[in-house]
Each structure stands twice: as structure tokens, then as C-alpha cells.
Amino acid sequence: MRKFITWFFGLTALLILGAVGAYYLAKKYEEPVRNYIVGEVNKRLQSPVHVSDINFSFLERFPSASLVMDSVWAEENIIKIGDPDTLFFFSKVYLNLNVFDIIDGQYKINEIETRDGFMNLFVDEKGYDNFHIWVKNQDTTGFLLELDKVHVENTFLSYRNLSREQEYFMLADDVDFKGRFSDESYTMSVAGDGFVTDIVIKGTSYLRNRVVNVRTEMDIINSEEHYVFREGELKIDNLLEFEVTGELKGQGADLHVIGHDLDIIKSLALIPQESRTSLDAYSSSGTLSFECNLEGAFGRTTNPSFQANFSVNNASISKEGTNWKLSNLTGSGSIDNGSKRNFATSSVSVSDLNGQLNGDAFTTSFTYRNFTQPELSGDINLRTDIGATKEFFGIEWIEQGSGMLTLDASISTILQNPDKPEARDFLNSQASGTISIRDATMKLKDDVRNYSIDSAKLIIVNNALDIQYYSGKINSCQMDLQGRATGFLDYFFSENGKVQVNGSIQAGDINLEELFPTRNKASAEESSVVVAFPSRASWNLDFEAETFKNGKLVATDVVGQLRMSSFKVEAVNLEFNSQRGEVKGKAGLYRFSDNQYGLKTEFLTNQVDAKELFKTFNNFDQEYVISEVLEGKLDAEIRFQSFCDSLFNIDKQSIVCSADLLITEGELIGFSPLIDVAGKIRKRKLISLFVAEDELTNRLQHIEFDSLTNQISIRDGVISIPQMAVRSSAIDINISGTHSFEDEINYELDFALSEILELKNRKEPYNEYVQRDSKGNTRIYLTVKGTVDDFDVDLKKSELRKSVQDQISTETKTVKGLLNEEFGIFDNDSILHVEEEPTELKIEFNPEAGTEAADDTLTKDAASPTEEKKLLNRLIKKTESDKKKLKDGDFEDDDF
Incomplete structure (x- = not known):
């Protein structure tokens, strides 16, 4: 102690x-x-x-x-x-x-x-x-x-x-410099740690935000600015170790750099940022060996020559947030800044790189030239799952996919912006190879449909794709396709590239509701198609289909041509069987704005079942003539156009239509609107003097006719029906008029009194209400006005009939003119060029033996407008059986 x-x-x-x-x-x-x-x-x-x-x-x-x-x-x-x-x-x-x-x-x-x-x-x-x-x-x-x-x-x-266009920004954490600094020539050792914020040479960043460790010895001759590296070690991010030897003299350099067992992604991150995308999301394992020579001067307008060789062995690369992985990578390559020693002449080459993508073997080689406007050329042989390919190549228009893809292809093209390829990059590209797909399923971006591919073989020819064969389904619709897709590489690698497909397609059962996105349906029988056009594709296909279905419409043996783009879809040269008959024609849908479309059709029908037609199209959204009361075969030429929205809701006021109709073997069974006319006559005492309303009602219960022809037009929400002479088993009658979409009616009809005459052996002269036609038959003329639920039947003066008929005929010509002007579908229709009034149409229905056809032209001198006798006096002379009634004054205002 x-x-x-x-x-x-x-x-x-x-x-x-x-x-x-x-x-x-x-x-x-x-x-x-x-x-x-x-x-x-x-x-x-x-x-x-x-x-x-x-x-x-x-x-x-x-x-x-x-x-x-x-x-x-x-x-x-x-x-x-x-x-x-x-x-x-x-x-x-x-x-x-x-x-x-x-x-x-x-x-x-x-x-x-x-x-x-x-x-x-x-x-x-x-x-x-x-x-x-x-x-x-x-x-x-x-x-x-x-x-x-x-x-x-x-x-x-x-x-x-x-x-010299050089910038260096760095932080010295702890650095020691040792040497006889006062000597003219000496050896200096440098050891320390630091952080490089950025090194920029001629506008290009070479080393940004990197941790560095330096250990080196160099011989220095101050008077000559001569620095010789005896040995040097440079470590970056504590992962990348390089050996540095060589010398610096004045503005010149002659350096030799060797790297062993380097991290692949960290090494690639040393490539100048202007010529690479971010690699922060990638990780790697395995080894990279690197050896380069830097020789020449860092002048104001010159750079030193840079040449490097590298190799990888048993390496792997993966990306965060994805399911793909490159593994067992083995290969070699080189980097050279070219004759002019700048980015325009620089290149990276990889030769014979072998490996696996998600366990599937592949081989590739490529060259990347000119870092300012890169030229990419290379080839690849790959067999892998589509899902891995989608993620690896960054194909954004595929949302998800699976199935086997075999690719053996080569390409050479120039990329204006490698970070964001555009369609023009592939216009003059040279490409070749084969793509095979089997047992694949896909979902596309912004598309609710399911796509499946049973098998497909595609041949790459520069910027096009020859479709040798393609067999697959869209939802449940089976389709086989052959043809050519022009602009395929534009579409595949860029966001704004467009593809045009020409070829032929064969289909089994097509359900239009499954080919297009659908909305919720109130009824399974209602059509629910939502209009959807391809934004970056156009189609021109010859097609055949066994069956076609949209709502209640079912067509068989369908053939035609399909044309589709971002603004229209057209089916032309159509032929199919439907409603027990044959149909030919064309149809088109055109986009004018986000939710406004134009619909145009032109069809010829042959022996189509009228009942089935009305039933298929839900009686055309009206309850006046319904499928239950109608029988017959329809031959028609129909031209139609209108506006609609994306759900195919028709703007009825925009409808313009012309229909040339021929109905044969026709029947009207229990057609209540016509039967109700007889009921209205019963209430009109003046008219009932001439008409046996009970007999008329009985005959109108079931009308049969052999043929009926007419030309109907639609415009401004009004259906115009020119005069037609109906000869049927029930009654011979002439009918014309208009019928609006609001069910407002204005009909004119006349018939022979001899068929349903109430008073026998009439000898009195005729007036403007009761006339004799050219065949000597006595006729009465009526008007039906109001709505289908509430209408009135009145007597009509015969001299006014011709003006009404002229108005309807003029309307028909106007409708055709509008159709011709807007859509050009009646260019050859003669009705637009006839100056004389057209011959009035006739309809013959089941003529009985010995009965003469009623002529639809009126006697010109009938019903003289100058006749001065009053209506009541004329009726007294012609209705002897009712003289007592007239004398007692039992008539009311409505009787007239």
C-alpha cells in the first residue's frame, strides 16, 4: 500500500x-x-x-x-x-x-x-x-x-x-497525407475516408452520393505535375473494391483499374446517370469482374480513351415488388467510348449471356451504342411464363397474365429516349423471330374481359407481326385468327404506339355482351352492351361466326367484314339468318364525343318472320303493334340513323329512317287499335248510319292478307305512312297517316260501303263525305285522331285527302334526302330525281273471286265544292229510315 x-x-x-x-x-x-x-x-x-x-x-x-x-x-x-x-x-x-x-x-x-x-x-x-x-x-x-x-x-x-467542364464535390471525413512535401520529388501516401457528393465531367454525373475509402501511394514530381500510382486501392460503398495503377501527367492520364468480386447492381449504378434508369429497386448476388484502361487527356474539348472488359459468374438479379428473378447468369461484355471518346460513340456489348428467368433458361446477346441517342441491337431465346415476361419488360397494358411463352427473336432499332420509348422509335426497326404462346390467360389494363389463348404462332417481320394462327377466347367466345398486325413493336414497347390488324377471324358462338364491357342488367333478356372502342388499335377483318347473340337477337351463319378503330366500328357485307329469314346489309357506330355516338344501318331482309322480329326487338319499344297480334313474312329495305349514348340508349328525336316494306301471308289477330275504330264508330251516330259497326268489329277481329307493300319514313319523332290499299279477307280498306313516338295518331282510312252497308238500295246522289270510286263502288272516308288510348273517328271530306297524301309523300322524299345528305346511302335512289308525283302504292290482300280491286285514285269531279245544300238536308234525302229521328231532333253535336 x-x-x-x-x-x-x-x-x-x-x-x-x-x-x-x-x-x-x-x-x-x-x-x-x-x-x-x-x-x-x-x-x-x-x-x-x-x-x-x-x-x-x-x-x-x-x-x-x-x-x-x-x-x-x-x-x-x-x-x-x-x-x-x-x-x-x-x-x-x-x-x-x-x-x-x-x-x-x-x-x-x-x-x-x-x-x-x-x-x-x-x-x-x-x-x-x-x-x-x-x-x-x-x-x-x-x-x-x-x-x-x-x-x-x-x-x-x-x-x-x-x-475543362469538371466539377468535384466531396467531404473529407478523416484523411491523412504523408510525404516530404518540401522536396521537388517525393512519395506521398494517402489514406482516409470520405463521401463523394458528385463528380461531373462535361455535364455527366459519374459518381453521386457514394461513400469512398482511399489507400494509395504515389510518386510525385512537382515541376512536371507528374503523379505515378505505385499501388492504389479505392473502395466505393464498402462493397466495390478497385485496384488503381498508372500515372497522371499534366492534363493527361494513363490509368489501369481492376475490380474483382464486384456487386453487379452497385457496379451498374456507377454508369453515368444520364444513360441509365434508376437501379435502386434492384438487388443482386454473384460476382462481377471488371478491368479498364483510361488513357488520354481531360481537355476542354477532348476526353481520354476508355475501354473496359467485364464478366459475370453465377450471378442473380431481382427487383423489389416483382415476382421475376434472373439467376445463374454467366457471360461477358465490354464498354468502349469509341473513336471520338464521347457518349455519341460509346457502346456497351454483352455476348453470350446465359441464365434463367424464374427458373426458365434463356440466352441473349446485345449491343447498346450511342448513349445520347441509343441504338439497340440484339437477340434473345427464351421460354418462360407470360407473367414473368410482363413484369420483366414492364408491359403496362397487360394487368396480369400466365401461360407459356416461347420467344426466339432479334431486333435493331434507335431509341430517342431510352427511359420512355415512343412509337417512332420502331418505325424503321429491323426485327425478326418467332413467338409461340400456349395455355395462356390474360387481363388487360382498363378492360374487364378475360382473354385466353389455347395456342398461337406469331412471326416478327420488322415492325409487323404475321399471325400464322391464333386460337383463343374472349370470355366464352371462341375465336380463331389469321392475319398481320402492322406497328406491333410500336404498340408493344411504347405507350402511344398504334397497331393495325388485317386478317380473317372464325368464331363459334359470339355473345356481344361478353365481347364488350357490360353494365348491370335489370333483366337477363335486355341488351347490356356498353360501347367501347380500342384506343390504340384498328381492325379490318373478314369474319365468320356460327351464331351471334345480343339480347334476344340470335343470328346464325354470320359472314361479313369488321372494321374497328378508336372512333368507329363497322360491320359491312353482312349476311346472316335470323327470325326464320335471311338478312343482308351493313351497320356502323361512330364516336363523336365522350358519350355521344352515331348509329347507321342499312339492311335487306328476305322472308323474315314478322312475329319473331317484333318479339326479338321487344316490339321496338312500343305497345301499338305487338308480336302477339302479328303474323307474316317480311321483305324490307331499311335505312336507319340516329344518335345514342354509350349504353345504346337511342335518342328517338334524332331518328331518321326509310323503310320499303313487303309483307306476305300476313295476319292481324285481335289488333285492338283497329277494332277500337269500330267501337268509336258506334258512338258516332252520323257515321253509324252508313256502317254496320257490329259486322265491322267482327271482321276486324282476324284480318288475313296475301301481300302488303308500303314505304314508311321516320323523322322528328313521327312515323309517316303513305296511302296503301289493303285488300284482305275481312275488308278492303285504304289507310294513310302519321304516328308519333308519343303515340299521337292521325290516320285517314276509307272503305267500300257495299261491304258493311247499313242502309240497302241507296239511289241518292253522293256528297263530299260519301263518294263513288272509278269502279263504281260507294266509299266512305274517315279520320282517326288523338292518341292510341284516346282517339276520335270523324268523317273526312274527300277533296282534302289528296293534299294530306301529298304531304306524306313529300315527307318521305325529305327523309331520303336527309339520309343521303348526312350518310350518303341513297345516292342512287331514283325517288329523289322524279319530278312527277309517284304512282300511289297498292297492297293486295287475299282477293276473293269475282271481286274487283278498289282503285285508290279518286273521281276528280266527285264532291263538288260549289254545292250549296246544307249537310242536314242532304242526309235527310239519303236516310229515309231515320226521318222520324231527324224530325224529333234527337241528334247531338258529337253526331257530326
């Missing part, structure tokens, strides 16, 4: 003695050392150095004595480059000296230390710098004769050389 106490007090006394001695020596030598060093520094500087405080210490940097300066900063040398700024700043600077040299009176610095500061070094376009602050021709050998170490800690260095 005594011994310990003795040592303790002895050491304490020694320390106190040393501290006192150090304090004494510092006080003794502080003034001469400070005056000498500050004086020597000021003699050698062109720009002033500012120091907030200077102290001399024997203990702070023991065993060296140290002149400690706080908050040291200097101004730029601004003789040539403008307003001054701060050249450097350090919170602490230590100038360390040997203690024994001080005692001998020699004040020579052997070490400099800086802490917590920055240096801004700058060279302008003409080569003038801001950091030559030493006075020229001043000898520094005596002053810095013993300097052999510089230590820099937590100092940011910024070096910008505009004349």
Missing part, C-alpha cells in the same frame, strides 16, 4: 511539474513562435488570412508543440474573376512543431491539421483560378522544410473548373 501511495504521489507530482513546465515554456516561446510564423505566412500570401484567436500550447497536440488558430478564413485571389468570396474556412487549424527545434530556436512546421471547414476552389472559362494566394518566387523550403503530414478532418471540398 505504501508503495502504491508513493507511486501515485510521484506521478501526480511529475504531471504537475510537467504541466507547470509546459505552461512556462508556452509563455516563454508563444510570442516569438507566433510572431515568426504569422510573419512568414503573411509574407507569402497575396490575400489576407483572418484568425479570430491564436494560442501556443505544448500540451494540446503533445508530444508536438502547436500553434492553435481559431476560426481561420481567407479571401479568394480575385485579380481576374470578380467580387471576392471566402476561399476557405476552418474552425480549428493546428500548426505543429518539434519541441526540441523550438528550444534550439528553429521554428519549422512538420504537420498541419484542419477541422470542421470548407474549401471553394474555382477556375473560370479562361483558366484563371481563385486559389493561388501564395506570392510567386517566394521560397517556402525553410518555412515548411520539415512538413511531412497534413491531416484533414470534416472538411467539404468544392472544385469547379469551367475551362
